[in-house]
């Protein structure tokens with residue numbers, strides 16, 4: 212795809228995201244629980260139902276998945292839960308100033324096993340900087356995968372990252388089976404905490 216068409220599509224998607232944010236976010240200041248790559252929304256719907264006082268947003272690149280997730284949300288009649296079709300980096304770029312992420316879940320992200328595709332993996336050092344920029348001090352990141360080489364790579368990245376610290380206890384505060392978790396005979400979990408706050412305000 213020619214660069215100018217790609218840029219135009221991205222600009223349009225980001226404008227649409229800004230309008231979505233205006234519709235779904237209350238006054239800035241309420242922390243968000245974010246799930247990146249939420250798929251059909253099983254985990255976050257259960258989470259939001261169990262935590263009605265928390266504002267939850269799930270994002271996924273694939274429209275058919277966020278549509279299914281929205282139907283699940285509506286059946287459960289949850290007003291504290293939203294699903295948006297968008298890319299994680301665009302989400303972080305367009306999230307209004309003053310909106311701070313609290314807990315962040317990334318469950319079974321695409322593993323991109325071939326070496327030449329590793330650059331497509333979601334969790335990389337620069338992505339953790341972008342995530343950290345929108346996270347408050349003490350925000351937690353929960354990551355789970357059944358692909359051990361990806362898990363080891365992320366663990367190493369987080370272990371030396373200046374803005375995130377591995378937590379000794381990788382127990383998740385909430386559990387609910389996702390589609391990919393149900394298919395995984397074995398999986399690995401990691402919990403990390405934001406070391407200092409650079410969340411934008413204003």
Ligand SMILES: C[S@@+](CC[C@H](N)C(=O)[O-])C[C@H]1O[C@@H](n2cnc3c(N)ncnc32)[C@H](O)[C@@H]1O
Pocket residue numbers: 247248249250251270271272273276297298299300318319320321333389390391392
């Ligand atoms: C392997 S699926 C896992 C879905 C769900 N978390 C589960 O455990 O069943 C990974 C999901 O991440 C989404 N995804 C991949 N890259 C993404 C990105 N950059 N931003 C948002 N979602 C993304 C994909 O569309 C896909 O639905």
